[in-house]
Amino acid sequence: xxxxxxKISISKATIxxxxxxxxxxxxxxxxxxxxxxxxxxxxxxxxxxxxxRKDLASFGQFGKKGVGYYVSELIRNIGEILGxxxxxxxxxxxxxxxxxxxxNYRNFDSLGFNLVAMFDxxxxxIGQCIKGxxxxxxxxxxxxxxxxxxxxxxxxxxxxxxxxxxxxxxxAGVRGIWNFAPRKIKVPEAVRVINExxxxxxxxxxxxxxxxxxxx
Amino acid sequence: xxxxxxKISISKATIxxxxxxxxxxxxxxxxxxxxxxxxxxxxxxxxxxxxxRKDLASFGQFGKKGVGYYVSELIRNIGEILGxxxxxxxxxxxxxxxxxxxxNYRNFDSLGFNLVAMFDxxxxxIGQCIKGxxxxxxxxxxxxxxxxxxxxxxxxxxxxxxxxxxxxxxxAGVRGIWNFAPRKIKVPEAVRVINExxxxxxxxxxxxxxxxxxxx
Numbered sequence: 001x002x003x004x005x006x007k008i009s010i011s012k013a014t015i016x017x018x019x020x021x022x023x024x025x026x027x028x029x030x031x032x033x034x035x036x037x038x039x040x041x042x043x044x045x046x047x048x049x050x051x052x053r054k055d056l057a058s059f060g061q062f063g064k065k066g067v068g069y070y071v072s073e074l075i076r077n078i079g080e081i082l083g084x085x086x087x088x089x090x091x092x093x094x095x096x097x098x099x100x101x102x103x104n105y106r107n108f109d110s111l112g113f114n115l116v117a118m119f120d121x122x123x124x125x126i127g128q129c130i131k132g133x134x135x136x137x138x139x140x141x142x143x144x145x146x147x148x149x150x151x152x153x154x155x156x157x158x159x160x161x162x163x164x165x166x167x168x169x170x171x172a173g174v175r176g177i178w179n180f181a182p183r184k185i186k187v188p189e190a191v192r193v194i195n196e197x198x199x200x201x202x203x204x205x206x207x208x209x210x211x212x213x214x215x216x
Numbered sequence: 217x218x219x220x221x222x223k224i225s226i227s228k229a230t231i232x233x234x235x236x237x238x239x240x241x242x243x244x245x246x247x248x249x250x251x252x253x254x255x256x257x258x259x260x261x262x263x264x265x266x267x268x269r270k271d272l273a274s275f276g277q278f279g280k281k282g283v284g285y286y287v288s289e290l291i292r293n294i295g296e297i298l299g300x301x302x303x304x305x306x307x308x309x310x311x312x313x314x315x316x317x318x319x320n321y322r323n324f325d326s327l328g329f330n331l332v333a334m335f336d337x338x339x340x341x342i343g344q345c346i347k348g349x350x351x352x353x354x355x356x357x358x359x360x361x362x363x364x365x366x367x368x369x370x371x372x373x374x375x376x377x378x379x380x381x382x383x384x385x386x387x388a389g390v391r392g393i394w395n396f397a398p399r400k401i402k403v404p405e406a407v408r409v410i411n412e413x414x415x416x417x418x419x420x421x422x423x424x425x426x427x428x429x430x431x432x
Contacts, residue, residue, distance in 0.1 A: 012262030013229075019419035027400055046228030082419050083426025090418075101314035106375075107398050107415040113422075152421060159322075175428065176421045182323050184243055192424045194417050199323040201412045202306075203235035203298050205368060205392045206329075208408045210299025212391065 014055045020045060021052070022078045029071050037068035084112050091150045093165050094157030095120040095128075095135050098180060102154060103130040116148045138165075142172040152176045159183045166193075230271045236261055237268070238294045245287050253284040300328050307366045309381050310373030311336040311344075311351050314396060318370060319346040332364045354381075358388040368392045375399045382409075 024044050028036055038049035045052075056062045056074075059081050063069035079085060090113050092099045102108075103115055118135040120126065128135045136144050144150075153169040155162055155177060162181035169177060176192045179185055187193055240260050244252055254265035261268075272278045272290075275297050279285035295301060306329050308315045318324075319331055334351040336342065344351045352360050360366075369385040371378055371393060378397035385393060392408045395401055403409055 011264075013267070015420060015423055018423065019413075019416040022419065023413050023416065048227075051229070081423065083422040084419065086422065086426055088422060088425070096317070097313040097320065098317035101312070101317050102414070104313065105414055107413065108418065111415050111419065113415075113418060151425060152418070176425045178417055178421055190428075192421060192428075194421045196414075196417045197235075197239050197323065198318070198321055198412075199327050199329075200235040200239065201394055201410050202324065202329060202368070203238065203300065203327065204232060205394055205408060205410045206299040206302065206304060207231055207234065207297070209304070209367060209392045210302055212406075212408075 010058050014058055017045075017047065017051075017055055018078055018082055021055070022075065022082060022084075025071055025075045025078070029075060033071050035068045036071055036074075038063070041069070086112075088113050088152055089116045089148060089150045090114065090152040090154060091117040091119065091145065091148075092154045092156055093119045093138070093141070093169070094155065094161075095122070095125050096156065096158075099154075099156035100130065102156060102180075103133070113152075116150060117144050119144075138168070141168050145169075145172040145174065150174065152178060155179045155181055155185070157181065226274050230274055233261075233263065233267075233271055234294055234298055237271070238291065238298060238300075241287055241291045241294070245291060249287050251284045252287055252290075254279070257285070302328075302367075304329050304368055305332045305364060305366045306330065306368040306370060307333040307335065307361065307364075308370045308372055309335045309354070309357075309385070310371065310377075311338070311341050312372065312374075315370075315372035316346065318372060318396075319349070329368075332366060333360050335360075354384070357384050361385075361388040361390065366390065368394060371395045371397055371401070373397065 021041065024041060025036070038052045042049040042052050062074055062077060092103050092115065095118050099118065103118060108115065115131070115133050118130065118133060119138045119141055120135055121138050125135045126137050153174045155165050157165050159181045162179065162183050163185050166177060166185040166187055170187050170191055174191060177185070177187065179193055179195045182197060184195070185193060237257065240257060241252070254268045258265040258268050278290055278293060308319050308331065311334050315334065319334055324331065331349050334346065334349060335354045335357055336351055337354050341351045342353050367390070369390045371381050373381050375397045378395065378399050379401050382393060382401040382403055386403050386407055390407060393401070393403065395409055395411045398413060400411070401409060
């Protein structure tokens with residue numbers, strides 16, 4: 001297998017599918033599967049087996065011809081490709097309902113993401129804790145981020161403050177931003193942004209339902 | 217253009233990209249763009265222009281060769297393909313932090329999804345309102361769903377109750393379920409389920425960051 005951390009040029013579409021493979025493999029593991037074929041994996045995901053083999057081949061040699069993939073091995077391999085072995089420190093900015101929900105999301109822990117701080121401006125929230133992690137005033141962002149080596153900032157503030165918070169995160173040396181505000185934010189090229197749009201899932205559902213009943 | 221509501225066989229990957237095209241086009245429109253080429257759209261999305269042309273060609277003839285796509289026209293067309301003109305009635309089950317956040321998510325309104333009810337079992341929450349929509353006791357699910365013709369149920373309850381709520385939604389005649397619980401739910405084939413896993417976005421971010429610094 002190639003060193004998965006090498007600088008490589010892989011299509012964004014492939015990269016976007018990796019977390020889905022990872023998630024589906026973990027669910028398969030929970031169900032007790034030890035070996036999975038690209039056909040089975042494809043069926044669970046709605047992706048062709050050829051696509052899966054092609055995607056995985058970009059990163060090295062996985063699985064055995066005629067046997068399939070060893071589930072736990074593939075989980076470990078894809079986890080490494082995704083950098084989930086890095087023990088990322090994350091912080092949530094904006095402790096409204098969405099921020100609390102994200103801070104409590106158990107799948108983050110299980111993937112090795114460490115919530116190390118939260119930030120807000122509401123005096124009633126400062127000092128509160130979720131799972132032992134404290135809410136700090138936004139004014140202390142830079143100080144706390146440096147002290148706790150925060151790599152990833154999650155923006156869960158109202159849309160109108162998203163850019164301001166992004167600027168503060170960048171100034172404090174953040175490396176990646178996961179943006180839940182439904183607005184594009186501008187950051188320097190070195191900072192990676194993933195924009196989350198919750199309406200994407202609902203729109204896919206709409207697509208399928210619209211086809212079930214041509215007359216509503 | 218073909219009738220976009222015909223029963224058609226399109227790859228899931230294409231269908232998953234449509235909401236992303238839709239979202240990016242709407243952002244481009246907000247920025248004042250009237251015409252966009254498949255190259256520009258591709259660059260914004262990290263998808264090749266060939267892929268975009270191929271995806272859209274599955275549904276009909278869009279755009280003008282050498283000119284590009286008319287943004288507002290393509291938004292309308294993709295919106296129709298996605299069934300966003302159906303005026304879907306949605307309900308949120310589970311009014312914890314995630315449920316409140318989803319009920320308040322302004323992008324749903326703007327896409328034409330109508331939140332018509334919320335459900336919970338906590339007596340303190342019953343009767344509360346978000347944007348004029350009431351929280352009902354879960355016991356009244358079937359009655360309220362029939363009365364308000366609810367098409368889509370959003371599951372935002374703790375994981376261990378996800379299947380129970382899914383069963384209740386199915387018994388009440390729901391057509392689609394958007395499941396935020398990190399657990400697979402079983403439903404009859406006629407009911408469409410989209411599983412949302414918030415860790416997918418964070419994992420993609422991890423992938424990119426892991427490649428920026430091979431030694432952490």
